Amino acid sequence: MSADLFSEVKQAVSAAAAGRLRSWGAGELAEKIELERPAQRQHGDLSLNLALAAAGRAGRPPRELAAELVADLEADERLSTYCRRLEIAGPGFINLFLDDAALGAAALAALAAGDDFGRGEPPAPLSILLEFVSANPTGPLHVGHARYAAYGDSLARILTFAGHRVDTEFYINDYGTQMDLFARSLAVAYARRLGKELPLPEDGYRGDYLDRIAATIVGEKGEALLDDLTGGDGQQALSFLRRRGCELMLAEIEATLGRFRVHFDRWFSESSLYRDQALETLLAALRRSGDVTDRDGATWMLTSRHGDDKDRVLIRSSGEPTYFASDIAYHRQKLDRGYDRLINIWGADHHGYVARMKAAFAALDEDPDKLEIIIGQLVNVIERGERKQMSKRAGTMVMLDELIDAIGVDAARFFLVERSHDSALDLDLEKARMRSEENPVYYVHYAHARICSILRKAAGSETEAVEAAPPGSLEPEERQLVLQLLSFPGAVAAAAASREPHRLTTYMRSLAADFHVFYHNCPVLRAGGETAAFRLSLCTLTRDVIARSLSLVGVKAPERM
Protein backbone atom coordinates (compact mmCIF):
# COMPACT_ATOMS: atom_id res chain seq x y z
CA MET A 1 0.00 0.00 0.00
CA SER A 2 1.38 3.34 -1.03
CA ALA A 3 1.38 6.30 1.31
CA ASP A 4 0.17 8.50 -1.51
CA LEU A 5 -3.13 6.76 -2.01
CA PHE A 6 -4.68 9.48 -4.15
CA SER A 7 -1.86 9.36 -6.69
CA GLU A 8 -2.17 5.62 -6.72
CA VAL A 9 -5.86 5.84 -7.47
CA LYS A 10 -5.17 8.42 -10.13
CA GLN A 11 -2.71 6.13 -11.89
CA ALA A 12 -5.05 3.20 -11.67
CA VAL A 13 -7.90 5.23 -13.16
CA SER A 14 -5.65 6.49 -15.90
CA ALA A 15 -4.57 3.00 -16.87
CA ALA A 16 -8.05 1.55 -16.70
CA ALA A 17 -9.74 4.32 -18.65
CA ALA A 18 -7.06 5.14 -21.24
CA GLY A 19 -8.36 2.84 -23.95
CA ARG A 20 -11.92 4.01 -23.65
CA LEU A 21 -10.90 7.67 -23.66
CA ARG A 22 -8.80 7.15 -26.78
CA SER A 23 -11.76 5.56 -28.55
CA TRP A 24 -13.61 8.81 -27.92
CA GLY A 25 -10.78 10.88 -29.31
CA ALA A 26 -10.03 12.21 -25.82
CA GLY A 27 -6.96 10.16 -25.04
CA GLU A 28 -5.08 13.11 -23.56
CA LEU A 29 -7.53 13.18 -20.66
CA ALA A 30 -5.85 10.03 -19.36
CA GLU A 31 -2.63 12.00 -18.96
CA LYS A 32 -4.11 14.46 -16.53
CA ILE A 33 -6.74 12.76 -14.48
CA GLU A 34 -8.41 15.22 -12.16
CA LEU A 35 -9.38 13.73 -8.85
CA GLU A 36 -11.45 16.02 -6.72
CA ARG A 37 -12.41 15.89 -3.11
CA PRO A 38 -16.14 16.60 -3.29
CA ALA A 39 -17.47 19.19 -0.89
CA GLN A 40 -20.22 16.89 0.27
CA ARG A 41 -19.83 13.53 1.86
CA GLN A 42 -22.72 12.00 -0.08
CA HIS A 43 -20.67 12.51 -3.23
CA GLY A 44 -18.07 10.08 -2.08
CA ASP A 45 -14.40 10.47 -1.22
CA LEU A 46 -13.10 11.34 -4.65
CA SER A 47 -14.82 12.28 -7.83
CA LEU A 48 -13.97 12.14 -11.52
CA ASN A 49 -15.24 14.49 -14.19
CA LEU A 50 -13.84 12.45 -17.09
CA ALA A 51 -17.19 11.75 -18.67
CA LEU A 52 -18.16 15.41 -18.57
CA ALA A 53 -14.84 16.47 -20.03
CA ALA A 54 -15.05 13.92 -22.83
CA ALA A 55 -18.68 14.55 -23.73
CA GLY A 56 -17.93 17.28 -26.24
CA ARG A 57 -15.39 15.17 -28.08
CA ALA A 58 -17.46 12.00 -28.05
CA GLY A 59 -20.65 13.79 -28.97
CA ARG A 60 -22.66 11.70 -26.55
CA PRO A 61 -24.44 12.35 -23.25
CA PRO A 62 -22.02 12.35 -20.28
CA ARG A 63 -23.98 9.91 -18.16
CA GLU A 64 -23.87 7.39 -20.96
CA LEU A 65 -20.09 7.76 -21.16
CA ALA A 66 -19.82 7.56 -17.39
CA ALA A 67 -21.58 4.19 -17.43
CA GLU A 68 -18.99 2.78 -19.82
CA LEU A 69 -16.12 4.21 -17.78
CA VAL A 70 -17.53 2.77 -14.60
CA ALA A 71 -17.62 -0.65 -16.25
CA ASP A 72 -13.93 -0.28 -17.10
CA LEU A 73 -13.03 0.90 -13.63
CA GLU A 74 -15.00 -1.80 -11.89
CA ALA A 75 -13.21 -4.43 -13.95
CA ASP A 76 -9.84 -3.11 -12.86
CA GLU A 77 -8.32 -5.28 -10.21
CA ARG A 78 -5.93 -2.76 -8.75
CA LEU A 79 -8.62 -0.13 -8.38
CA SER A 80 -11.01 -2.50 -6.67
CA THR A 81 -8.53 -2.98 -3.84
CA TYR A 82 -8.90 0.72 -2.96
CA CYS A 83 -12.39 1.39 -4.03
CA ARG A 84 -15.47 -0.07 -2.41
CA ARG A 85 -18.06 1.44 -4.69
CA LEU A 86 -18.48 3.63 -7.75
CA GLU A 87 -21.51 5.64 -8.66
CA ILE A 88 -22.64 7.97 -11.37
CA ALA A 89 -24.13 11.19 -10.06
CA GLY A 90 -25.43 14.53 -11.17
CA PRO A 91 -24.67 15.50 -14.74
CA GLY A 92 -22.14 12.67 -15.13
CA PHE A 93 -19.67 12.65 -12.25
CA ILE A 94 -18.18 9.35 -11.24
CA ASN A 95 -17.93 9.24 -7.48
CA LEU A 96 -15.52 6.90 -5.75
CA PHE A 97 -16.13 5.53 -2.29
CA LEU A 98 -12.84 4.33 -0.86
CA ASP A 99 -12.39 1.27 1.25
CA ASP A 100 -11.86 1.94 4.95
CA ALA A 101 -9.17 -0.69 5.33
CA ALA A 102 -7.31 0.74 2.34
CA LEU A 103 -7.50 4.22 3.86
CA GLY A 104 -6.20 2.95 7.16
CA ALA A 105 -3.40 1.06 5.47
CA ALA A 106 -2.41 4.13 3.48
CA ALA A 107 -2.25 6.18 6.67
CA LEU A 108 0.03 3.60 8.27
CA ALA A 109 2.18 3.57 5.14
CA ALA A 110 2.41 7.35 5.34
CA LEU A 111 3.58 7.09 8.90
CA ALA A 112 6.15 4.48 7.91
CA ALA A 113 7.39 6.76 5.12
CA GLY A 114 8.43 9.24 7.79
CA ASP A 115 10.13 12.35 6.46
CA ASP A 116 9.46 11.27 2.90
CA PHE A 117 5.67 11.43 3.15
CA GLY A 118 4.56 14.21 0.84
CA ARG A 119 8.00 14.73 -0.63
CA GLY A 120 7.77 15.28 -4.36
CA GLU A 121 9.59 13.32 -7.00
CA PRO A 122 9.11 15.28 -10.21
CA PRO A 123 10.19 13.39 -13.33
CA ALA A 124 12.38 16.33 -14.27
CA PRO A 125 13.43 18.31 -11.20
CA LEU A 126 14.38 21.91 -11.88
CA SER A 127 17.44 23.68 -10.65
CA ILE A 128 16.08 26.99 -9.52
CA LEU A 129 17.66 30.23 -8.43
CA LEU A 130 15.22 32.11 -6.23
CA GLU A 131 16.03 35.75 -5.64
CA PHE A 132 14.04 37.77 -3.14
CA VAL A 133 14.07 40.62 -0.62
CA SER A 134 17.17 42.22 -2.20
CA ALA A 135 16.55 45.35 -0.17
CA ASN A 136 18.85 48.31 -0.64
CA PRO A 137 21.53 48.24 2.06
CA THR A 138 20.69 51.81 2.97
CA GLY A 139 18.36 51.05 5.85
CA PRO A 140 16.82 48.31 7.98
CA LEU A 141 14.13 45.93 6.76
CA HIS A 142 10.51 46.93 7.18
CA VAL A 143 7.34 44.86 7.08
CA GLY A 144 7.11 45.21 3.31
CA HIS A 145 10.40 43.35 3.02
CA ALA A 146 9.12 40.97 5.67
CA ARG A 147 6.29 39.86 3.46
CA TYR A 148 8.64 38.94 0.64
CA ALA A 149 11.07 37.37 3.09
CA ALA A 150 8.34 35.15 4.54
CA TYR A 151 6.91 34.37 1.14
CA GLY A 152 10.21 33.73 -0.62
CA ASP A 153 11.72 31.66 2.13
CA SER A 154 8.58 29.55 2.41
CA LEU A 155 8.52 29.08 -1.33
CA ALA A 156 12.14 27.93 -1.29
CA ARG A 157 11.34 25.39 1.41
CA ILE A 158 8.27 24.17 -0.46
CA LEU A 159 9.96 23.88 -3.84
CA THR A 160 12.82 21.97 -2.25
CA PHE A 161 10.43 19.58 -0.53
CA ALA A 162 8.56 19.23 -3.81
CA GLY A 163 11.75 17.80 -5.27
CA HIS A 164 13.50 20.72 -6.93
CA ARG A 165 17.01 22.01 -6.34
CA VAL A 166 16.74 25.53 -5.04
CA ASP A 167 19.37 28.16 -4.28
CA THR A 168 18.31 31.40 -2.65
CA GLU A 169 19.99 34.69 -3.31
CA PHE A 170 19.96 38.27 -2.04
CA TYR A 171 21.06 40.88 -4.57
CA ILE A 172 22.88 43.77 -2.96
CA ASN A 173 22.42 47.14 -4.63
CA ASP A 174 25.72 48.45 -3.37
CA TYR A 175 26.49 50.65 -6.34
CA GLY A 176 25.21 53.95 -7.61
CA THR A 177 23.47 57.05 -6.43
CA GLN A 178 21.54 55.53 -3.53
CA MET A 179 24.76 54.31 -1.97
CA ASP A 180 26.36 57.71 -2.48
CA LEU A 181 23.45 59.31 -0.71
CA PHE A 182 23.72 56.76 2.06
CA ALA A 183 27.42 57.49 2.51
CA ARG A 184 26.82 61.22 2.68
CA SER A 185 24.00 60.77 5.18
CA LEU A 186 26.23 58.53 7.24
CA ALA A 187 28.94 61.19 7.12
CA VAL A 188 26.51 63.65 8.71
CA ALA A 189 25.73 61.23 11.53
CA TYR A 190 29.41 60.46 11.97
CA ALA A 191 30.42 64.11 12.16
CA ARG A 192 27.56 64.98 14.51
CA ARG A 193 28.68 62.28 16.85
CA LEU A 194 32.04 64.05 16.98
CA GLY A 195 30.46 67.45 17.52
CA LYS A 196 30.55 68.76 13.96
CA GLU A 197 27.51 69.64 11.88
CA LEU A 198 27.53 68.86 8.17
CA PRO A 199 24.68 69.79 5.82
CA LEU A 200 22.28 66.92 5.29
CA PRO A 201 22.01 66.12 1.59
CA GLU A 202 18.68 66.64 -0.10
CA ASP A 203 16.52 63.50 0.29
CA GLY A 204 19.23 62.14 2.56
CA TYR A 205 18.60 59.18 4.84
CA ARG A 206 17.88 59.73 8.48
CA GLY A 207 17.01 57.54 11.38
CA ASP A 208 18.40 55.95 14.51
CA TYR A 209 20.11 53.24 12.55
CA LEU A 210 22.48 55.79 10.98
CA ASP A 211 23.55 56.93 14.45
CA ARG A 212 24.05 53.33 15.42
CA ILE A 213 26.30 52.67 12.46
CA ALA A 214 28.08 55.99 12.90
CA ALA A 215 28.81 55.03 16.50
CA THR A 216 30.39 51.79 15.38
CA ILE A 217 32.54 53.61 12.86
CA VAL A 218 33.63 56.18 15.43
CA GLY A 219 34.58 53.25 17.61
CA GLU A 220 36.67 51.78 14.81
CA LYS A 221 38.20 54.89 13.28
CA GLY A 222 37.89 57.60 15.89
CA GLU A 223 38.15 61.03 14.30
CA ALA A 224 40.29 59.84 11.40
CA LEU A 225 37.68 60.69 8.76
CA LEU A 226 36.76 64.08 10.11
CA ASP A 227 39.44 66.21 8.47
CA ASP A 228 38.68 64.93 5.01
CA LEU A 229 34.93 65.51 5.49
CA THR A 230 35.19 69.04 6.90
CA GLY A 231 38.38 70.28 5.28
CA GLY A 232 39.16 68.15 2.23
CA ASP A 233 36.96 67.06 -0.67
CA GLY A 234 35.72 64.17 1.44
CA GLN A 235 36.13 61.63 -1.34
CA GLN A 236 38.33 59.23 0.58
CA ALA A 237 36.20 59.40 3.70
CA LEU A 238 32.98 58.95 1.73
CA SER A 239 34.42 56.01 -0.10
CA PHE A 240 35.27 54.40 3.20
CA LEU A 241 31.85 55.20 4.67
CA ARG A 242 30.15 53.77 1.63
CA ARG A 243 32.00 50.50 1.90
CA ARG A 244 32.03 50.08 5.66
CA GLY A 245 28.52 51.47 6.13
CA CYS A 246 27.22 48.99 3.61
CA GLU A 247 28.93 46.13 5.40
CA LEU A 248 27.48 47.14 8.75
CA MET A 249 24.02 47.69 7.30
CA LEU A 250 24.10 44.31 5.61
CA ALA A 251 25.17 42.70 8.86
CA GLU A 252 22.07 44.20 10.50
CA ILE A 253 19.86 43.04 7.68
CA GLU A 254 21.30 39.56 7.82
CA ALA A 255 20.82 39.44 11.58
CA THR A 256 17.18 40.51 11.27
CA LEU A 257 16.59 37.92 8.57
CA GLY A 258 18.28 35.33 10.76
CA ARG A 259 15.88 36.14 13.59
CA PHE A 260 13.10 35.70 11.05
CA ARG A 261 14.55 32.29 10.10
CA VAL A 262 15.41 33.40 6.61
CA HIS A 263 18.73 32.28 5.27
CA PHE A 264 20.28 33.04 1.89
CA ASP A 265 22.66 30.71 0.11
CA ARG A 266 24.36 33.62 -1.55
CA TRP A 267 24.65 37.38 -1.25
CA PHE A 268 25.43 38.81 -4.65
CA SER A 269 27.01 42.24 -4.89
CA GLU A 270 26.09 44.62 -7.71
CA SER A 271 29.52 46.21 -7.37
CA SER A 272 31.16 42.92 -8.21
CA LEU A 273 29.62 43.17 -11.67
CA TYR A 274 31.58 46.37 -12.22
CA ARG A 275 34.77 44.88 -10.85
CA ASP A 276 34.39 41.97 -13.26
CA GLN A 277 33.66 44.27 -16.20
CA ALA A 278 30.40 42.41 -16.69
CA LEU A 279 28.75 45.46 -18.24
CA GLU A 280 31.41 45.92 -20.88
CA THR A 281 31.12 42.28 -21.83
CA LEU A 282 27.36 42.52 -21.93
CA LEU A 283 27.34 45.64 -24.08
CA ALA A 284 29.76 44.14 -26.54
CA ALA A 285 27.53 41.09 -26.91
CA LEU A 286 24.42 43.22 -27.37
CA ARG A 287 26.16 45.38 -29.95
CA ARG A 288 27.06 42.28 -31.89
CA SER A 289 23.47 41.07 -31.89
CA GLY A 290 22.26 44.53 -32.97
CA ASP A 291 20.00 45.12 -29.98
CA VAL A 292 21.79 48.28 -28.92
CA THR A 293 21.99 51.68 -30.52
CA ASP A 294 23.34 55.13 -29.68
CA ARG A 295 20.83 57.96 -29.65
CA ASP A 296 20.81 61.45 -28.07
CA GLY A 297 24.20 60.81 -26.55
CA ALA A 298 22.99 57.77 -24.65
CA THR A 299 23.16 54.04 -25.30
CA TRP A 300 19.78 52.38 -25.74
CA MET A 301 18.61 48.84 -25.74
CA LEU A 302 15.97 48.10 -28.34
CA THR A 303 13.65 46.27 -25.98
CA SER A 304 10.60 47.31 -27.98
CA ARG A 305 11.66 44.76 -30.56
CA HIS A 306 10.97 42.11 -27.95
CA GLY A 307 7.62 43.17 -26.60
CA ASP A 308 8.46 46.11 -24.35
CA ASP A 309 6.51 49.39 -24.69
CA LYS A 310 9.55 51.38 -25.61
CA ASP A 311 13.31 51.23 -25.75
CA ARG A 312 15.35 51.66 -22.58
CA VAL A 313 18.53 53.48 -21.76
CA LEU A 314 21.50 51.40 -20.72
CA ILE A 315 24.18 54.11 -20.54
CA ARG A 316 23.10 57.66 -19.77
CA SER A 317 24.51 60.56 -21.74
CA SER A 318 26.51 61.28 -18.59
CA GLY A 319 28.29 57.98 -19.11
CA GLU A 320 26.69 56.41 -16.04
CA PRO A 321 25.08 53.02 -16.55
CA THR A 322 21.43 52.67 -15.50
CA TYR A 323 20.17 50.22 -12.93
CA PHE A 324 18.60 48.30 -15.79
CA ALA A 325 22.01 47.77 -17.39
CA SER A 326 23.54 46.19 -14.33
CA ASP A 327 20.39 44.18 -13.77
CA ILE A 328 20.76 42.65 -17.20
CA ALA A 329 24.41 41.91 -16.49
CA TYR A 330 23.33 40.33 -13.23
CA HIS A 331 20.84 38.09 -14.99
CA ARG A 332 23.39 37.20 -17.64
CA GLN A 333 25.61 36.11 -14.77
CA LYS A 334 22.79 34.09 -13.21
CA LEU A 335 22.15 32.36 -16.53
CA ASP A 336 25.83 31.52 -16.86
CA ARG A 337 25.60 29.62 -13.62
CA GLY A 338 23.42 27.11 -15.43
CA TYR A 339 20.05 27.21 -13.70
CA ASP A 340 16.94 25.89 -15.44
CA ARG A 341 14.80 28.58 -13.94
CA LEU A 342 15.36 32.00 -12.46
CA ILE A 343 12.61 33.10 -10.12
CA ASN A 344 12.51 36.70 -8.94
CA ILE A 345 10.12 38.02 -6.36
CA TRP A 346 9.42 41.68 -6.93
CA GLY A 347 7.16 44.16 -5.24
CA ALA A 348 4.14 45.45 -7.13
CA ASP A 349 5.89 48.79 -7.53
CA HIS A 350 8.31 47.05 -9.90
CA HIS A 351 5.84 45.24 -12.10
CA GLY A 352 6.45 47.74 -14.88
CA TYR A 353 9.94 46.29 -15.27
CA VAL A 354 8.83 42.78 -16.12
CA ALA A 355 8.40 43.43 -19.83
CA ARG A 356 11.84 45.00 -20.27
CA MET A 357 13.58 42.24 -18.36
CA LYS A 358 11.84 39.60 -20.44
CA ALA A 359 12.83 41.58 -23.52
CA ALA A 360 16.42 41.53 -22.33
CA PHE A 361 16.30 37.75 -22.15
CA ALA A 362 15.06 37.60 -25.72
CA ALA A 363 17.85 39.94 -26.79
CA LEU A 364 20.36 37.70 -25.05
CA ASP A 365 18.92 34.85 -27.07
CA GLU A 366 17.65 33.18 -23.92
CA ASP A 367 14.16 31.79 -23.44
CA PRO A 368 12.16 34.48 -21.59
CA ASP A 369 10.25 31.69 -19.89
CA LYS A 370 13.39 30.83 -17.98
CA LEU A 371 12.75 34.02 -16.09
CA GLU A 372 9.78 33.79 -13.79
CA ILE A 373 8.89 37.01 -12.06
CA ILE A 374 6.45 36.80 -9.20
CA ILE A 375 4.86 40.08 -8.27
CA GLY A 376 3.95 40.44 -4.63
CA GLN A 377 1.43 43.08 -3.67
CA LEU A 378 2.31 45.70 -1.12
CA VAL A 379 1.78 45.97 2.60
CA ASN A 380 -0.20 48.87 3.97
CA VAL A 381 0.00 50.05 7.51
CA ILE A 382 -3.21 50.78 9.38
CA GLU A 383 -3.04 53.55 11.92
CA ARG A 384 -6.08 54.61 13.88
CA GLY A 385 -8.25 52.77 11.40
CA GLU A 386 -6.79 54.50 8.37
CA ARG A 387 -4.87 52.78 5.63
CA LYS A 388 -1.55 54.40 4.95
CA GLN A 389 1.24 53.52 2.66
CA MET A 390 4.48 53.01 4.46
CA SER A 391 6.61 56.06 4.27
CA LYS A 392 9.56 57.36 6.19
CA ARG A 393 8.36 60.91 5.80
CA ALA A 394 4.91 60.19 7.21
CA GLY A 395 6.44 58.17 10.01
CA THR A 396 4.35 55.12 9.12
CA MET A 397 7.27 52.75 8.71
CA VAL A 398 6.97 49.54 10.67
CA MET A 399 10.23 47.66 10.91
CA LEU A 400 10.53 43.90 10.74
CA ASP A 401 12.32 43.84 14.09
CA GLU A 402 9.41 45.74 15.63
CA LEU A 403 6.95 43.24 14.21
CA ILE A 404 8.95 40.33 15.59
CA ASP A 405 9.20 42.01 18.99
CA ALA A 406 5.47 42.66 18.99
CA ILE A 407 4.05 39.28 18.02
CA GLY A 408 6.94 36.84 17.60
CA VAL A 409 8.32 35.10 14.56
CA ASP A 410 5.74 32.31 14.36
CA ALA A 411 2.71 34.60 14.42
CA ALA A 412 4.39 37.08 12.08
CA ARG A 413 5.38 34.53 9.48
CA PHE A 414 2.03 32.82 9.59
CA PHE A 415 0.21 36.12 9.27
CA LEU A 416 2.34 37.26 6.33
CA VAL A 417 2.24 34.02 4.40
CA GLU A 418 -1.38 33.16 5.05
CA ARG A 419 -2.68 35.58 2.44
CA SER A 420 -2.23 35.20 -1.24
CA HIS A 421 0.76 37.26 -2.38
CA ASP A 422 -1.53 38.60 -5.08
CA SER A 423 -3.58 40.68 -2.70
CA ALA A 424 -2.51 43.81 -0.88
CA LEU A 425 -2.19 43.23 2.82
CA ASP A 426 -3.19 45.51 5.66
CA LEU A 427 -1.22 45.43 8.86
CA ASP A 428 -2.49 47.05 12.02
CA LEU A 429 0.41 46.69 14.41
CA GLU A 430 -1.62 47.74 17.44
CA LYS A 431 -4.31 45.22 16.67
CA ALA A 432 -1.74 42.56 15.90
CA ARG A 433 -0.07 43.23 19.23
CA MET A 434 -3.31 43.20 21.22
CA ARG A 435 -4.79 40.17 19.58
CA SER A 436 -1.75 38.14 18.74
CA GLU A 437 -3.16 35.24 20.74
CA GLU A 438 -5.94 35.02 18.15
CA ASN A 439 -3.45 34.32 15.39
CA PRO A 440 -4.49 31.13 13.61
CA VAL A 441 -0.99 29.80 14.06
CA TYR A 442 -1.93 29.02 17.65
CA TYR A 443 -4.87 26.94 16.51
CA VAL A 444 -2.44 24.76 14.61
CA HIS A 445 0.07 24.86 17.45
CA TYR A 446 -2.61 23.74 19.86
CA ALA A 447 -3.45 20.68 17.81
CA HIS A 448 0.24 19.81 17.70
CA ALA A 449 0.78 20.33 21.42
CA ARG A 450 -2.35 18.37 22.22
CA ILE A 451 -1.11 15.41 20.23
CA CYS A 452 2.28 15.63 21.89
CA SER A 453 0.52 15.50 25.22
CA ILE A 454 -1.32 12.32 24.22
CA LEU A 455 1.90 10.77 22.98
CA ARG A 456 3.64 11.63 26.24
CA LYS A 457 0.82 9.94 28.08
CA ALA A 458 1.09 6.90 25.84
CA ALA A 459 4.84 6.57 26.24
CA GLY A 460 5.68 3.22 27.77
CA SER A 461 2.04 2.09 27.89
CA GLU A 462 0.64 -1.17 26.65
CA THR A 463 -1.03 0.64 23.79
CA GLU A 464 2.27 1.87 22.53
CA ALA A 465 3.55 -1.69 22.40
CA VAL A 466 0.71 -2.93 20.19
CA GLU A 467 1.52 -2.86 16.49
CA ALA A 468 -1.05 -0.82 14.62
CA ALA A 469 -3.10 -2.50 11.91
CA PRO A 470 -5.71 -0.93 9.64
CA PRO A 471 -9.18 -1.54 11.10
CA GLY A 472 -11.95 -2.96 8.94
CA SER A 473 -14.01 0.17 9.32
CA LEU A 474 -13.42 3.75 10.38
CA GLU A 475 -15.51 6.18 12.39
CA PRO A 476 -16.62 9.17 10.29
CA GLU A 477 -14.28 11.54 12.16
CA GLU A 478 -11.40 9.10 11.79
CA ARG A 479 -12.15 8.76 8.13
CA GLN A 480 -12.21 12.49 7.60
CA LEU A 481 -8.87 12.85 9.38
CA VAL A 482 -7.29 10.14 7.26
CA LEU A 483 -8.57 11.68 4.04
CA GLN A 484 -7.15 15.02 5.10
CA LEU A 485 -3.79 13.48 5.97
CA LEU A 486 -3.64 11.73 2.62
CA SER A 487 -4.26 15.08 0.93
CA PHE A 488 -0.92 16.34 2.14
CA PRO A 489 1.18 15.30 -0.88
CA GLY A 490 -1.33 16.98 -3.17
CA ALA A 491 -1.30 20.14 -1.06
CA VAL A 492 2.49 20.33 -1.26
CA ALA A 493 2.47 19.74 -5.01
CA ALA A 494 -0.21 22.39 -5.55
CA ALA A 495 1.57 24.94 -3.36
CA ALA A 496 4.81 24.34 -5.26
CA ALA A 497 3.30 24.37 -8.73
CA SER A 498 1.29 27.52 -8.16
CA ARG A 499 4.00 29.19 -6.05
CA GLU A 500 1.42 29.71 -3.34
CA PRO A 501 2.65 28.91 0.16
CA HIS A 502 -0.65 30.11 1.58
CA ARG A 503 -2.21 26.90 0.37
CA LEU A 504 -0.26 25.12 3.05
CA THR A 505 -1.49 27.39 5.82
CA THR A 506 -5.01 26.76 4.58
CA TYR A 507 -4.27 23.05 4.52
CA MET A 508 -2.91 22.87 8.03
CA ARG A 509 -5.83 24.79 9.46
CA SER A 510 -8.17 22.22 7.94
CA LEU A 511 -5.99 19.42 9.22
CA ALA A 512 -5.93 20.88 12.73
CA ALA A 513 -9.71 21.30 12.62
CA ASP A 514 -10.20 17.70 11.52
CA PHE A 515 -7.92 16.55 14.28
CA HIS A 516 -9.81 18.49 16.96
CA VAL A 517 -13.07 16.94 15.77
CA PHE A 518 -11.51 13.51 15.78
CA TYR A 519 -10.19 14.15 19.27
CA HIS A 520 -13.59 15.06 20.60
CA ASN A 521 -15.33 12.05 19.11
CA CYS A 522 -12.78 9.27 19.06
CA PRO A 523 -11.02 8.47 22.31
CA VAL A 524 -7.49 7.31 21.64
CA LEU A 525 -5.91 5.75 24.70
CA ARG A 526 -9.22 5.01 26.39
CA ALA A 527 -10.35 3.02 23.36
CA GLY A 528 -7.87 0.33 24.27
CA GLY A 529 -6.51 -2.56 22.25
CA GLU A 530 -6.01 -2.37 18.51
CA THR A 531 -8.29 0.63 18.12
CA ALA A 532 -6.08 2.59 20.49
CA ALA A 533 -2.97 1.47 18.66
CA PHE A 534 -4.34 2.55 15.29
CA ARG A 535 -5.58 5.88 16.59
CA LEU A 536 -2.27 6.50 18.25
CA SER A 537 -0.67 6.04 14.86
CA LEU A 538 -3.08 8.57 13.41
CA CYS A 539 -2.07 10.97 16.15
CA THR A 540 1.61 10.50 15.39
CA LEU A 541 1.06 10.96 11.68
CA THR A 542 -1.02 14.08 12.28
CA ARG A 543 1.69 15.49 14.50
CA ASP A 544 4.31 14.79 11.85
CA VAL A 545 2.29 16.31 9.03
CA ILE A 546 1.48 19.42 11.07
CA ALA A 547 5.14 19.81 12.04
CA ARG A 548 6.22 19.34 8.44
CA SER A 549 3.63 21.78 7.14
CA LEU A 550 4.70 24.38 9.68
CA SER A 551 8.35 23.89 8.84
CA LEU A 552 7.57 24.49 5.17
CA VAL A 553 6.49 28.00 6.07
CA GLY A 554 9.27 28.47 8.60
CA VAL A 555 7.14 28.15 11.73
CA LYS A 556 8.04 26.08 14.78
CA ALA A 557 5.94 23.27 16.17
CA PRO A 558 6.05 23.49 19.98
CA GLU A 559 5.33 20.38 22.01
CA ARG A 560 3.78 22.39 24.82
CA MET A 561 2.21 25.82 24.96
Add this chain to the structure above:
RNA sequence: GCGCCCGUAGCUCAGCUGGAUAGAGCGUUUGACUACGAAUCAAAAGGUCACAGGUUCGAAUCCUGUCGGGCGCGCCA
Protein backbone atom coordinates in the same frame (compact mmCIF):
# COMPACT_ATOMS: atom_id res chain seq x y z
C1' G B 1 -5.01 57.82 -21.03
C1' C B 2 -2.29 52.83 -21.01
C1' G B 3 -0.55 48.31 -18.21
C1' C B 4 -0.63 44.86 -13.85
C1' C B 5 -3.24 43.31 -9.19
C1' C B 6 -7.63 43.25 -6.22
C1' G B 7 -13.30 43.49 -5.25
C1' U B 8 -16.61 36.83 -1.84
C1' A B 9 -20.69 37.06 5.33
C1' G B 10 -20.47 43.14 9.81
C1' C B 11 -14.50 42.64 9.77
C1' U B 12 -9.97 39.69 7.96
C1' C B 13 -9.60 36.17 4.25
C1' A B 14 -9.89 30.82 1.76
C1' G B 15 -12.20 28.63 -2.37
C1' C B 16 -8.01 22.69 -4.69
C1' U B 17 -6.52 26.53 -11.77
C1' G B 18 -14.25 25.30 -14.83
C1' G B 19 -17.65 21.20 -10.91
C1' A B 20 -22.63 19.35 -7.57
C1' U B 21 -26.24 23.09 -1.99
C1' A B 22 -19.83 29.16 -1.94
C1' G B 23 -16.42 27.97 3.23
C1' A B 24 -13.12 29.28 7.71
C1' G B 25 -11.39 32.73 11.64
C1' C B 26 -12.84 37.11 14.41
C1' G B 27 -17.38 39.44 16.17
C1' U B 28 -22.88 38.27 17.78
C1' U B 29 -26.42 34.44 20.17
C1' U B 30 -26.60 29.51 22.64
C1' G B 31 -24.85 24.79 24.50
C1' A B 32 -20.55 21.03 26.12
C1' C B 33 -15.07 20.27 31.04
C1' U B 34 -15.24 15.05 38.13
C1' A B 35 -12.71 14.05 30.52
C1' C B 36 -6.26 11.71 26.20
C1' G B 37 -4.86 19.79 27.05
C1' A B 38 -11.96 24.02 26.82
C1' A B 39 -5.97 28.09 23.24
C1' U B 40 -11.08 23.01 21.94
C1' C B 41 -15.85 21.21 20.18
C1' A B 42 -21.30 21.54 18.82
C1' A B 43 -25.36 24.71 17.13
C1' A B 44 -27.70 29.37 15.35
C1' A B 45 -27.48 33.86 12.58
C1' G B 46 -25.09 36.27 8.66
C1' G B 47 -24.27 36.17 0.79
C1' U B 48 -27.24 39.94 -5.57
C1' C B 49 -19.41 36.17 -5.04
C1' A B 50 -18.93 44.82 -7.13
C1' C B 51 -22.26 45.34 -11.73
C1' A B 52 -23.78 43.94 -16.93
C1' G B 53 -23.17 40.78 -20.89
C1' G B 54 -20.63 36.40 -23.18
C1' U B 55 -18.30 31.32 -23.65
C1' U B 56 -20.85 25.64 -22.14
C1' C B 57 -23.56 20.30 -19.75
C1' G B 58 -21.82 23.68 -15.54
C1' A B 59 -18.82 30.27 -13.96
C1' A B 60 -16.89 33.15 -7.60
C1' U B 61 -13.24 30.95 -11.15
C1' C B 62 -12.26 32.04 -18.38
C1' C B 63 -13.49 36.43 -22.13
C1' U B 64 -15.46 41.63 -22.95
C1' G B 65 -17.25 46.07 -20.88
C1' U B 66 -18.60 49.33 -16.60
C1' C B 67 -17.82 50.96 -11.51
C1' G B 68 -14.61 51.14 -7.15
C1' G B 69 -9.61 50.51 -4.67
C1' G B 70 -4.08 49.65 -4.96
C1' C B 71 0.51 49.95 -7.83
C1' G B 72 3.24 51.41 -12.01
C1' C B 73 4.05 54.13 -16.73
C1' G B 74 12.14 58.51 -16.02
C1' C B 75 18.76 59.20 -19.36
C1' C B 76 15.49 57.13 -10.61
C1' A B 77 16.69 52.69 -7.97
